[in-house]
Amino acid sequence: MLKKRIIPCLDIKNGRTVKGINFVDIKDAGDPIELAKSYVEQGADELVFLDITATIENRATLIELVKKIALEINIPFTVGGGINSIEDVSKLIKAGADKVSINSAAVKNPSLITEIADQFGSQCVVVAIDTKFENNEWKVFVHGGRTSTEIKTIYWAKQIEKLGGGEILLTSMNNDGTKAGFALDITDQVSKSVNIPVIASGGAGTKAHFKDVFEKTGATGGLAASIFHYGEIPIQMLKNYLKTEKIAIR
Amino acid sequence: MIAIIKYNAGNISSVKNALTRLGYKSIITDDPEAILNAEKVILPGVGEASSAMKYLIQKGLDKVILSIKNPILGICLGLHIMCDYSEEGDTKCLNIFNAKVKKFPNRDIVPHMGWNNFNSIDGSLFNNISIDNNVYYVHGFYAEICSQTIATCDYIEPFSAAMQKDNFYATQFHPEKSADIGEQLLKNFLEL
Known part of the structure; x- marks a missing residue:
């Protein structure tokens, strides 16, 4: 059976991980390679590296970092920003x-x-949607959530599939940072309106939040940053919990 | 030396990186002599069948691959290329394995993307690997199960997870991206 994916996201600034706590097994939590390797050992199914500076000067640093990651990491990884x-x-x-x-x-x-x-195949195109529920509607936001658009989220998701997108990474801005759980309604609506994988993001605060998103929506993956980064929920512990809750997990 | 066949498929460096992690030296090449003299050959592949076949034929690599006597491992599209025919781009392939490559029906999410376990495994390629182990897949087309199938997986339809005929081996999944299980499989292949 195809497994649900647990995906830690690492925020990168000037080639360094935005600082979290130092896990016992790694010397430097600011080193993206060390942190990534630790996530892989804990059982992460994929990794996402998000360059949050993304200036032209930092681009070369990012490329060098990606080369190093590719040498060291033996699971799939996505780069964005x-x-x-x-x-x-x-x-x-x-x-x-x-x-x-x-x-x-x-x-x-x-x-x-x-x-x-x-040029590179649908499988390598992840389209990230930042969405916010406002005036009774889920709409698409851009520029790191700073700019609103008039595009309806479901419409955009369908367009992404039609245009050849391989996967949708859906972040609910209403939920992001709240640790109150994923946005189950829009995640389910989006996953039911397309036939490509949807990764839920934003709001994970407990192990049960992952169970909810996998049981109550069609999401095939769950992404989180801070709860993994700060060691609040170790990945292995989360995966063991989901297994006992009968969720298909590697 | 291990030869990784260079063709117009993406992300070939990830196979080379995986071999480097295992302590093996490899070259990415389309030179027939280097390919035929290599102890082991890998035909990687993320891409599209018809353009990949077209490229191989153009470079004369189709005949080179067929005349390889040492073990060769096809990965993902590499497996499709070793089959008889692919529905992707209506492509006549190398016909090493007696199977057709078909598009997944749209009853579930396509592509099949992520980690999946096996329904069955057989042979030395799977030494120290069990059917409950998970490996990483990303594909919209699959090879039917045939007499050369050595491992099966189930997603929408049962399909060939791995195939073998004589010195020709192939996996639908990506061992180079399948963590420790993938490394075990690559090791098994490299030690054949």
Whole structure:
């Protein structure tokens, strides 16, 4: 049976992990490689690296980091943040990224999704949607959630699939950072309206939140950053719990 | 030396990286002599069947692959290329395995993406691997089960997770991305 994926997200700034706590088994939590290796050992199913600076000067640093990650990590990983063009994608894939995650650039220029899919295959195009429930509607936000759009989330999800997107990473801005649980309603609506994998993101605070999102929605993966980063929920403990709750887990 | 066949498929470096982690030296090459002289050959692949076959034929690599006497491992698209025919781009393939490659029906999410266990495994490629172990897949097309199938998996339809005929081996999953289980399988292949 295909397993539900547990996906830690590492925020990268100037080639370093935005600082969390030091796990007992790693010397430097600011070193993305060390942290990533620790996640792999704990049983992470995939990793997402999000470059939160994403300035031109830092791009070269990121490419070098991706090369190092590709050498060290034996599970699939996605790189996102500040990707605007097919050239950006090409550099990351050549450096060894398995997938790239695009967000604002895809909203601005939807044909970028098709362009990447045609050149590198749908499987490597993750389209991230930041969504917010406002005035009774789920809509798409861009620029790290700072800018609203008039695009309805479900419409955009269907467009992403049509354009060749391989996967949707759905973050609910209402839930992100609350630790009150994933946005079950929109996650379920999106996963039911497309036939590509949907990863739920934003709001994970307890082990039960992952159980809920896998039982009550069609999400095939759950992504979180801080609860893993700060060691609040060790990945292995989360996976053991989900197994006892009869969720299909590696 | 291990030769990784260079063709127009993406992310070939991940196979090389996996071999490096296991302590093996490898080259990415499309030179027929280097491929034929290599102790082991790997035909990787993330890409599309018809353009991959077209490229191999253009470079004369189709005949080179067929004349390899040492063990060769096809991965993902590499497995499809070793089959008889692929529905992807209506492509005539190398016909090493007597199976057709079909598109997954849309009854569930396509592609089959993520970690899945086996329904059955057989042979030395799976030494120290059990059917409950999970490996990483990402594919929208699958090879039917046939007499050369050595491992099976189930997603929408039962399909060939691995195949073998003589010195030709292939896996639908990505051992280079399948953590310790994938490393075990690569080790088993490299030690054949």
